[in-house]
Amino acid sequence: MVLALLVAACSGGKPNIAIGPPASETSSVSKLILDAYGITDDDYKAYQEGFGDAADGVQDGNIDISIGILGLPAASIESLQNSAGDVVMMSLSDDAISYIEENSGYRRHTIPKDTYDFLDSDVETVTAYAILMGSTDTIDDELGYELAKIMIENASENTHAQAKQMILENALNGAEGLPIHPGAKRYYEEQGLTIDNPVAELTADKSNRKNDFILGTGSQGGTYYPLGGEMASIWNKHIEGFNLTNTETGASVENLSSIRDGNMDLGMSVHVPAIQAVNGEAAFEGHEVPNAAFIGHIYPEVIQIVTRKSSDIKSLDDVK
Numbered sequence: 001m002v003l004a005l006l007v008a009a010c011s012g013g014k015p016n017i018a019i020g021p022p023a024s025e026t027s028s029v030s031k032l033i034l035d036a037y038g039i040t041d042d043d044y045k046a047y048q049e050g051f052g053d054a055a056d057g058v059q060d061g062n063i064d065i066s067i068g069i070l071g072l073p074a075a076s077i078e079s080l081q082n083s084a085g086d087v088v089m090m091s092l093s094d095d096a097i098s099y100i101e102e103n104s105g106y107r108r109h110t111i112p113k114d115t116y117d118f119l120d121s122d123v124e125t126v127t128a129y130a131i132l133m134g135s136t137d138t139i140d141d142e143l144g145y146e147l148a149k150i151m152i153e154n155a156s157e158n159t160h161a162q163a164k165q166m167i168l169e170n171a172l173n174g175a176e177g178l179p180i181h182p183g184a185k186r187y188y189e190e191q192g193l194t195i196d197n198p199v200a201e202l203t204a205d206k207s208n209r210k211n212d213f214i215l216g217t218g219s220q221g222g223t224y225y226p227l228g229g230e231m232a233s234i235w236n237k238h239i240e241g242f243n244l245t246n247t248e249t250g251a252s253v254e255n256l257s258s259i260r261d262g263n264m265d266l267g268m269s270v271h272v273p274a275i276q277a278v279n280g281e282a283a284f285e286g287h288e289v290p291n292a293a294f295i296g297h298i299y300p301e302v303i304q305i306v307t308r309k310s311s312d313i314k315s316l317d318d319v320k
Helices: 025-036 051-060 075-084 094-103 141-153 161-165 182-190 224-238 252-260 271-279
Strands: 016-018 045-047 087-090 107-111 123-135 212-216 243-247 266-270 292-302 305-308
Touching: 016 051, 025 094, 025 252, 025 271, 051 075, 075 087, 075 305, 094 107, 094 123, 107 292, 123 141, 123 252, 123 271, 141 182, 141 224, 141 292, 161 224, 161 292, 182 292, 212 224, 212 252, 224 243, 224 266, 252 266, 252 271, 252 292, 266 271, 266 292, 271 292
Parallel strands: 016 045, 212 243, 212 266
Antiparallel strands: 087 305, 107 123, 123 266, 123 292
């Protein structure tokens, strides 16, 4: 939704790799990372697990490698370290980072060593942005304005660690290349921001606004689900007659597809698949999402790769 967790506790043979839920951005970026190292499907056994189940599998020794997308610091990694006591985070190589940058919207990112107690040095990886996308069929102009305004001005009510990233200075991170919701645009321009994005056309109208809305988040073991739950509660508190329910999903790709199909009103997503969705590319080839618009930035998502000291795998080069 988007952090990559890779735990290696391999005892011989092909490593078991949890690449994220089916049709998720985690799955897409996991395969991109493995491609960067020349790792093919024949080199590992794939497990399509969410973050929580994958971490449990790593702790139990049933999964050697687990890949996910989360914020910094990731509670799932801290919990794994508390349980296992021997977590090691691996850097991506310069060549791998260059490959990923050339083939996606992810960009180099350095994880400072003071992010986690177990780090001995900075970690080189890549990052993207978690953003909020809204349906142009159900999120009318005024509602889009209120959603953006409350995301920024009431973020202090949100106790999740990533809520501190929802500030005006970050509001347009991840918006490049996306249509922006006109209500969100109006709020940001009132705050002095310059908007260059194309403006989405709305079919939603306040006069026939429904009462109940659905927010797609991610798996319960990730960042989207708990953070989205608090965001939903704050919107419900401050928007009269508005009832938003957050639901567990496979994250980005599922959320965007559900908005397209009219089964969801708001969805949390990594900005990379959001761009692919509106352009009908990659997983959305032939199935573009014409009715989704950018509402706001949530937090930066960082690919993080971890193993355990008891593993024979010291880097992804060891998998092939």
